[in-house]
Amino acid sequence: MAKVAADLQYSEEHEWVAREEGNLVLIGISAVATEALGDIVYVDLPEVGAAVTAGETCGEVESTKSVSDLYSPVTGEVVEINTGVVEDPALINNDPYGAGWLFKVAAESEGPLLSAQEYASKNGGDL
Secondary structure (H helix, E strand, C coil), X not given: CCECCCCCEECCCCEEEEECXXXXXXXXXXXXXXXXXXXXEEEEXXXXXXEXXXXXXXXXXXXXXXXXXXXXCEEEEEEEECHHHXXXXXXXXXXXXXXXXXXXXXXXXXXXXXXXXXXXXXXXXXX
């Protein structure tokens, strides 16, 4: 069963949100999603300075099985992307809650988010 990090919040579309200092949030995709996708081979992230809107697509993740849209769980401006996952997308599979983070946003607001417990219950994850 896929690990669900207890200290994060999650979107219905399997992105996780970690709050940092001020209004900054770190965003990635859950281990539940990485298991469903299989080996991730390519990631297309929003550019630094781009505006993202909660619930709307902002990139995509391509695996050996499929291509999936990436949704922003918050509204705001992208202030940093993880160039490491662009160069080595396998980081997302290997460490989805650590080195596999995707991008950082200066958030103005957030979309509906689930607690770790709610997300695990809905998606068969293990806290």
